[in-house]
Amino acid sequence: MSPFLNACRKAVGDTHVMTDTQQMQAYLTDRRKRLTGKAQAVVAPGSTEEVARIVRLCNQYAVPLVPQGGNTGLVLGSVPDLSGNAIVLSLKRMNAIRALDADNNTVTAEAGCVLDDVHAAARKANRLLPLLLPSSGQCTIGGNLSVNAGGTTVLRYGTVRKLCLGLEVVTAEGAVWDGLQTLYKDNSGYDLRDLFIGAEGTLGVITAAVLGLYPLPREQHTLLVAVDTPEAALALLARFRQHYVSSLTTFELISRHALALVATHFPSLPLPLPLRYAQYALIELSFTEPEAPNTDSLEALLQAEREKGVVRDAVVSQSPSQSRMMWQWRENISDAQALAGNNIKHDIAIPVASVPAFLAETDTLLQARFPACHIVMFGHLGDGSLHYNIGAPEGVPDEDFLAWQADINQLVYDSVYRFSGTLSAEHGIGSMKTETLARYKSPIALDLMRKIKAALDPHGIMNPGKIL
Numbered sequence: 001m002s003p004f005l006n007a008c009r010k011a012v013g014d015t016h017v018m019t020d021t022q023q024m025q026a027y028l029t030d031r032r033k034r035l036t037g038k039a040q041a042v043v044a045p046g047s048t049e050e051v052a053r054i055v056r057l058c059n060q061y062a063v064p065l066v067p068q069g070g071n072t073g074l075v076l077g078s079v080p081d082l083s084g085n086a087i088v089l090s091l092k093r094m095n096a097i098r099a100l101d102a103d104n105n106t107v108t109a110e111a112g113c114v115l116d117d118v119h120a121a122a123r124k125a126n127r128l129l130p131l132l133l134p135s136s137g138q139c140t141i142g143g144n145l146s147v148n149a150g151g152t153t154v155l156r157y158g159t160v161r162k163l164c165l166g167l168e169v170v171t172a173e174g175a176v177w178d179g180l181q182t183l184y185k186d187n188s189g190y191d192l193r194d195l196f197i198g199a200e201g202t203l204g205v206i207t208a209a210v211l212g213l214y215p216l217p218r219e220q221h222t223l224l225v226a227v228d229t230p231e232a233a234l235a236l237l238a239r240f241r242q243h244y245v246s247s248l249t250t251f252e253l254i255s256r257h258a259l260a261l262v263a264t265h266f267p268s269l270p271l272p273l274p275l276r277y278a279q280y281a282l283i284e285l286s287f288t289e290p291e292a293p294n295t296d297s298l299e300a301l302l303q304a305e306r307e308k309g310v311v312r313d314a315v316v317s318q319s320p321s322q323s324r325m326m327w328q329w330r331e332n333i334s335d336a337q338a339l340a341g342n343n344i345k346h347d348i349a350i351p352v353a354s355v356p357a358f359l360a361e362t363d364t365l366l367q368a369r370f371p372a373c374h375i376v377m378f379g380h381l382g383d384g385s386l387h388y389n390i391g392a393p394e395g396v397p398d399e400d401f402l403a404w405q406a407d408i409n410q411l412v413y414d415s416v417y418r419f420s421g422t423l424s425a426e427h428g429i430g431s432m433k434t435e436t437l438a439r440y441k442s443p444i445a446l447d448l449m450r451k452i453k454a455a456l457d458p459h460g461i462m463n464p465g466k467i468l
Contacts, residue, residue, distance in 0.1 A: 055174040094112040347426055
C-alpha cells in the first residue's frame, strides 16, 4: 500500500478506501458505458472535514481527484481517465439533510443526497423542490450543482443555479468555505457561489448547498397536444404564456419519431393520441392559488387554437395517473433510443424564437449529407434547450454510423452557433466536449476560464481534463 493510500485510510477509515478493481468498477464506468477509467482508489469521506483532509493529501502527494456523486453524467465528467493516477472522491456517504426551514423556504442538503430524497423531505414540509430530472432516483445534489442541472421545470423555476442560495465548498487546496447562507439577497462582493456551480468539480468540491423551496401545487394539469410544425408549437407556447403567466411550468416539444420509438419499445404504454402528427407538445400547468382554473377553460383555449389551425388534436389529463402516463412517454425516449441502437447525442440550446428555423435548416443539411438518418428531437421548447439526436439509417451498421460522428457533430454545432446557440444546455462539457468547446467558445472567455482555473486550483488536481 502506498504512503498516500495509507494516509487516506487514516483520514476516512479503512473501509472507505476501495482499491479492489471489481468493487471500483461502478465508480469507474460512465453511465452510458462508453469509458471505464482507472484509479488508484475510490475514497468515500463521510464529512466535510474528511473531504478537506483528502484534498490536502492529494495536494501533498500530487494525486489528481475526480469528485463523484451519483455518476449519472453523460459527458464523461465524473469518471477518471485511463492513466490510473487519480482517485475517485465519492460523496455518497455525505447524504444528510442538515436543515429544512419551511418559513424561509429553504433546505440545506449535503452533496451526496439523492435528489428524490430531497424531494421527499420537501414534500413532508408541504414544499416543492422544483428540480425534476429523469435520473432523480440516482443523481445527487452535488452532481446537479456541478453541471447546473436544468430539467423539465426550467421554464418556470430556472436551473439549479437559480434555486441555490448558498454553498459549502472544499477548495482545491483543502480549505473549507462556508457559504451556506439562507439569504435571498447578498451583494457583498464577488459571487463565489456561481463560480463553483457548473464547474464540474474542476475548481473545488461542493459538499453541501442551501436550495430554495416553493409551495406545493394545489392542482396540476398535464396536456399532450398535436401540432403540424415547430412554428405551431411556438405559437401555442406564446398563447399559454399569455393566459397562464405564473402557472406554465413545462412546455416540451417532441417529434413524432421520438414518440414512435417509445411506442415500438414500450408497447404496453397506453397511447394518449394517435401518432399521425409531426410534432407534439407536452405541457404542464401547476397552480398554487386556492382557486385554480378548471379543465373547461383549458378546453376552451385549445378549441380556439384548433379553429386557428394551430392545434390538431389534444388530450388533458383527468387524473394524476393519466398525467404520469403522459410523462412516461417523454421520460422513456432516451431508453427507447438506446434499445433502437447507437445514436449521436446533442445537448444544445437555441434562442426560443429561432428553434423552428434551426430545426428546418439543420434537418435539411443532415438529410442531404447523411440520407435517411433518423433525427430524434425532443426537449424543452419553453427555454430553447433541445436533445437533438441522430440515429443510423436502416441497414447501416453501428460501427459505420459512429464513424460519421465527428462530421455529424460539426454539422450540428456549426448550425447551433449560426443561430447563436450553445453546444451544452444541461449536461456540461466533461472530457467528451473539451475540443469542441475550444473550437466554438470565445478565445477571451476561454482565457478567463483558464485564469480562474489556475487561480483556484494552482496544482491542477481538481478533475483534470474536464472542461478545459
